[in-house]
Amino acid sequence: MSIDVELTDLAYGGDAVGRYEGRVLFVPGGIPGERVRVEIVEERRGHARAELLEILRPAPERVEPAYPQLTDSGCQWQHIAYPAQLTWKAHIVRQLLVRIGKQPDALVHPTIGMPANVPPWHYRNYAVFTVGTAGEIGFKLTDSHDVQDLEECGLLHPALDQVYQLVRRKLIDYFGDTLGQMLQSVTIRGAIGAVSNSATGIAPNAVKAVPTLLILNARPGSMMENPHQLAQELMTIAPGIVGVIIERVGGRYGRVFVGQEFLTDVVLGRRFRISADSFFQVNPIQTSVLVERAMAALEPQRHEVVLDGYSGVGLFSTFLASQCARVIAVESQPSAVMDARAGCALNNQNNITALEGTLERILNQLHYRRERIDIALVDPPRAGCHPKALQALQTMAPRAICYVSCDPSTLARDIATLCSGGRYRLVSAQPVDMFPQTYHIESVALLVRAGKW
Ligand SMILES: C[S@@+](CC[C@H](N)C(=O)[O-])C[C@H]1O[C@@H](n2cnc3c(N)ncnc32)[C@H](O)[C@@H]1O
Structure with missing residues (x-):
């Protein structure tokens, strides 16, 4: 049965409400x-999910999707004009900070979007393409194991998109009908920091070869x-x-490689x-903004020890280290720790201690050894910080905590914990749009120690 409804909000997750x-x-x-x-397709207690059948009165922000084939495989917001995407992201962060973060007066700055001269597409340095069992190569459809076959990718930097197209064709030729049985995924990762910045943009016509893994x-x-x-070819x-x-690789191989196992x-x-297994931010133009915002929020001082x-590979550590006495970097992925240590040499820095292990475990050890932490930056995966890491942070009581987050719901949850008992106070949150056309939201939040310690 179809019904007519007024849409009044956007939820984190991408759906209109x-x-x-x-x-x-x-x-x-x-x-x-x-x-x-709409037609209701799924009913739960208190809420339901509906399929859009017809737009009776479109919003002025509605635009024609540039890559319709990506709508169900990641670009859920490409029907919304880019400036409106930015407005909604700040709105969602604020709503979550009020509701989950228990911050009724949360100050959320307007989202910093991609520079006006840069189209908000082709911004990624990294993409994982799934190979379906029938040999299709592309992105997984939302809430499904099916794969949307993609001949090109509107999210990858143009130089990497070209590599993707060539590799895709090669794999189809090489494996023929057996492609789906042989491969599970194809990852393209490029070092595009030098060719994509707010000055040069990422003009799709200026396709230069970039170092690629x-x-x-x-x-x-x-x-x-x-x-x-195959690797040689x-x-x-x-x-x-x-x-x-x-x-x-099955049988006697395991891992096979030709050439380098990392990028610079x-x-x-x-x-x-950046080694193949290490995390690195995916949108180079906005990574610079993220770093600048985090540094401006924390204001590290020459005598301070910073956590x-x-x-990861030491992205924030590198910038923090040039403004403070010492950085203690904590990361659980061994390859990223090795990369961070290599990065110290690349940038001539000797005041970064890169420790391998989970933050929850290492913070406890640091506390036990009575190590001092004056300020802290945390940038957890989507799941947010481990409760023990938050507890240790509260106990070690740095004067300020900069929380860099790629999931505003776990950010809000962790802010509620850090601010409980009046220990920390949220100063503000700054969304930075790392993921145009998607509902994903990156933010930099600043908390300062409150009360007497
Ligand atoms: C969102 S990334 C941020 C990395 C880095 N700050 C950057 O901007 O490049 C999160 C990182 O946390 C690491 N990680 C995940 N769980 C962890 C834990 N419990 N303790 C320490 N590191 C962890 C991941 O391996 C990943 O490198």
Whole structure:
């Protein structure tokens, strides 16, 4: 049965929100302010999910999707004009900070979007393409194991998109009908920091070869005949490829690689080594903004010891280290810790101690050894900080905590914990749009110690 509803809000997760017979209705593809005809496809207690059938009164922010094939595989917001996407992101952060973070007066600054001269597409340095069992290559559809076959990718930097297209064609030719049985995923990762910044933009026509790593994951149990030969052939398929890694090769191989197993990228003049398994921010233009905002929020002083929790390859550590006495960087992924140590040499820095382990465990050890932490930056994965890490932070009581987050709901949850008992006070949160066309929201929040310690 179809029903007509008014859409009034956007939820974190991407869906527009309306109400029907007292229930909250989630409508993917809608925009607040629109009147739409929908059909309910899933009912739960208190809420329901509906499929958009017809837009009866479109919102002025509605635009034609540039890459319709990506709507159900990651770009849920491409029907919303970019400036409106930014407004909604700040609105969502604020709502979550009020509701989950228990911060009724939360100050949330307007989202910093991609520079006006740069189209908010083709911004990524990294993408993982799934190989479906029928040999299709692309992104997984939301809430499904099906794969949207993609001949090109509107999110990857143009130089990397070209590599993707060539690699895709090569793999289809190489494996033929057996592609879906042989491979599980294809990852393209490029060092585009030097060719994409707010001055040069990422003009799709200026396609230059960039240093690129290709990582193929074999399907478990598959027996690839000559993975070395495939890796060799892929090395020469496009200019710029510096290394090819094939993981989980069955039989006697395990991991096969040709060329380098890492990239070197640049952010604001600093160099970073990035191994295939290490995390690195995906949008280079906005990474610079993120770093600048975090540094401006924390204002590290020359005599201070700074914690960089969830430090990855040492992105924030590198900038913090040049303004403070010492940085203690804590990261659980071994390859990223090795990269961070290599980065110290690349940037001539000797005041960073890169420790391998979980933040929750290492903070306890630091506390036990009576180590001092004057200020802290944490940048956890989407799940947010471990409760023990938050507890240790409260106990060690740095004067300020900069919380960099890629999930505003866990950010809000952790802010509620840090501010409980009046220990910390939220100063403000600054969304930075790292993920245009998607509902994902990156933010930098600043908390300062409150009361007497
Ligand atoms: C969002 S990334 C941030 C990395 C880095 N700050 C950057 O901007 O490049 C989160 C990092 O936390 C690491 N990680 C995940 N769980 C962890 C834990 N419990 N303790 C320490 N590091 C962890 C991941 O390996 C990843 O490198």
